[in-house]
């Protein structure tokens with residue numbers, strides 16, 4: 308099938324001397340191809356236009372996309388701004404630290420980052436909290452014998468995220484409902500009328516923010532609540548400078564969002580890869596049997612090199628955050644080009660994660676590239692989590708939950724004498740933006 312590009316828009320034109328990719332549709336630009344076929348779109352643009360070109364993100368306008376490895380350095384550049392992210396998703400990400408720059412960003416991040424480092428996670432007992440939830444989920448899969456993998460990993464991630472936040476079990480179904488409505492803001496048409504997704508999504512956001520305010524009050528009153536919110540509130544209250552509770556509330560919303568779809572997609576891809584590569588499954592089962600139990604602390608993760616390699620290789624092949632936007636705050640040199648101040652930029656993490664410039668045989672799923680390496684993990688090896696001041700705060704958490712998940716899956720299925728098997732195709736229905744994920748319909752059998 309050919310790409311979802313507008314056949315009537317064929318002419319080549321330039322903006323700031325940089326070619327615009329042909330094929331944009333009115334209103335939605337290249338979004339259909341970005342969402343459904345991003346790797347082919349980037350390859351075609353590189354082949355026909357070179358390493359620098361404009362893509363049209365519909366309502367978010369044109370972003371200058373750069374495939375030169377210099378683009379990765381932008382993530383650390385002081386003269387690029389993340390404020391563009393707020394302009395692209397004001398209702399959902401407004402006021403969160405991913406949209407802030409400089410000292411405002413540092414202050415907000417410093418207030419909460421400790422809770423997400425290995426020590427903070429260990430002290431909060433996050434591994435112990437997750438283990439029974441993950442175990443119960445994979446046992447349910449074993450009993451059902453076949454699952455649509457992505458809807459199920461999304462449910463699992465919601466349970467983990469809510470337990471992380473210390474949301475009481477009796478409130479979970481209401482949170483689920485509001486959370487689904489909040490997510491609609493990502494794709495809601497800009498029509499603010501009763502019953503429309505925008506109106507419902509904003510109401511859900513206000514409900515979630517009000518609940519978070521109550522959590523913060525409870526945490527300060529030392530009410531008997533567990534979870535990361537307590538740790539974040541105490542760290543926040545001890546941090547320098549007076550930050551308003553609005554910052555904390557917005558960032559609790561960000562944490563709910565940032566870890567859910569990304570981790571669910573990664574776990575789903577991990578199971579799909581295991582189903583497609585029986586030799587990887589055998590290696591994982593061997594490791595799980597040697598370790599004998601699901602690890603709960605960060606210090607235990609070193610005993611699970613196969614599970615760790617699986618986590619890293621899954622993310623390399625299927626990075627959940629495919630594109631990162633920024634705005635140039637001054638004129639920049641990017642590869643062979645001068646980029647004017649004010650340019651909206653797109654850093655295609657997907658392209659670099661699967662580039663032959665950075666990885667040998669990038670299209671092959673190879674655990675060996677992680678198991679046989681002798682040097683420590685470099686920033687470029689974890690570029691799927693971004694880099695520089697905004698590097699993902701959830702990295703250690705995701706590492707823990709993915710290793711816990713893979714060991715629990717191997718132990719549970721091995722005990723029952725079954726293994727994962729792919730029951731449907733995987734190419735159709737993949738998505739790459741705003742979060743990349745496999746098709747909702749991919750089915751995995753356990754037999």
Ligand code: HEM
Nearest residue numbers: 404405565566569570573627628691692693697699700701
């Ligand atoms: C596989 C899972 C994940 C992937 C691939 C991922 C990817 C990313 C990327 C690429 C960024 C950088 C965005 C930018 O530079 O503009 C980021 C930022 C962030 N992530 Fe993650 N993420 C994942 C899971 C999580 C989890 C589980 C959490 C927490 C519960 C989390 C919390 C955050 C936060 C708070 C930021 C903003 C950091 C800042 O702006 O300083 N992420 N993530």
